[in-house]
Amino acid sequence: MIGFIKKDLAMIKSNLKLLGILIVVYAIMGLIGKMDISFIIPFMCVMIMISTFSYDNYNKWDAYSISLPNGRTNSVKSKYITTILMTFIVSIITIILSFIISYVNTKVINYEQILVTMFGTVFGTLLVLTVMYPIIYKFGVEKARIGIFLIVFGTVIIGSLLANYIDITNLLTSLSFLKDYLILILIIVALIMVYASYKISEKIFTKKEF
Amino acid sequence: MDNILEIKNLCKKYDNFELKNITFNLPKGMIMGLIGENGAGKTTTIKAILDIIKSYSGEIKIFGLDNRQDERKIKEDIGVVLDDMFFPEILTPNDINNTMQGIYKNWDTKMFNGYLKEFSLLPNKQIKTFSKGMRKKLEIATSLSHHPKLLILDEPTSGLDPVARREVIQIFQNILEKDECSILLSSHITTDLEHIADYITFINNGEIVLSKTTDELLDKYGIVKCSEKEFKSISKDDYIKYKKSKYEYEVLVPNKKEFKTKYNISIIDKITLDDLMVLMIKGGKSNDRIYKKRFSYDKK
Structure with missing residues (x-):
């Protein structure tokens, strides 16, 4: 499986440089007190990884990967592991930078706010991954892009419709007891989601013909 | 274990195509x-x-093991070149080396770099800058660098110019001289195979038409060239297919020597795999109405 991870990392070498530049831009913007773009950085990891699916598809790598030892399973596993590893490494760098920026600007580190922002972002990123990857494995990258648009669009419409019938303030008040466990809940939910998504993708790819 | 590959009654059905009872062995x-x-x-x-395709019936054994149950073990010892180019073209040969190091237990970097040198492939150049022939050579180098016991090559010379084709064939000949490797090589460029293949298996319309040693095919089979009168004197049991050209009949016979002793027809040419393919696919047999109707060679 290490080989598959190495292949994906080699394919996104130039994009990793872009990610590095984005982190530097974030640091500069934060230090001069401009917009906070930290939430974009982990999200970029999934977007960059999705580009590897396009390369695989365009160059017919998938059929060949099956001819390699444990190709079907390792192909899928490596995509998930690479994405999660990248997201976490980049998030940790961003959190450390956020601490530094916060300290330089205000002489105080707002631990809670930074951590909640980053956990929220990582959670959102993993949510995109869990939805996108099985769709990509089933229908290919192009159709998956349309799929994610429909999912986001549908979620917004359903959300705004529900908002008309549910008293959000009341709901949030009644759920306020969960606030102390928010990060823990996010981590557990994220882990379950990613595992379920991986299993679905693996099942799809195991049955796929080329 | 005498056979490296054994295929028994392989069937696969698509909407517009069917693979029917494919059976052959590769010693x-x-x-x-x-x-x-x-x-x-x-x-x-x-x-x-x-x-790579699923839901087929039949039995496929490689190195005496089931190709699905013992997949991992089997694939460690197989080298593959597929019909289409398959390496992401933004990678370099060095990236392929790093990738394969993490995939094959027996990956041999020294051997891979040796092939790169032999084929004049630059290790740090992106694959997209390579010509079609160079890409094929990279794929072949990759397929060989983990010391496979079986090479499966699908149209490895397709789309290559004659010089590159000759080079690729030479590579396979060298491997056979050096290693105890078996090769299954598919190609519709049959001249490539005449020089190197020990066995020929001919598939037509999803069915095996024949599977024989190359020597038997090329030495025993022949093409009789004769007039209409001579053709009519030949028993239907003594030929396989025939084709009528403008001035003569071309008749595919399974045993040149026997035919010579039986008939007084002097022109019997050596057969090439190209001739064999054309006659088997397009040729007609006098008692085969379907062929007559479909191709109507004998009416032209």
């Missing part, structure tokens, strides 16, 4: 050429061997 240390026109079923057979 250890031999090269088998899989021939047939485009769309005959060669690639489908190879994809079934490699489990």
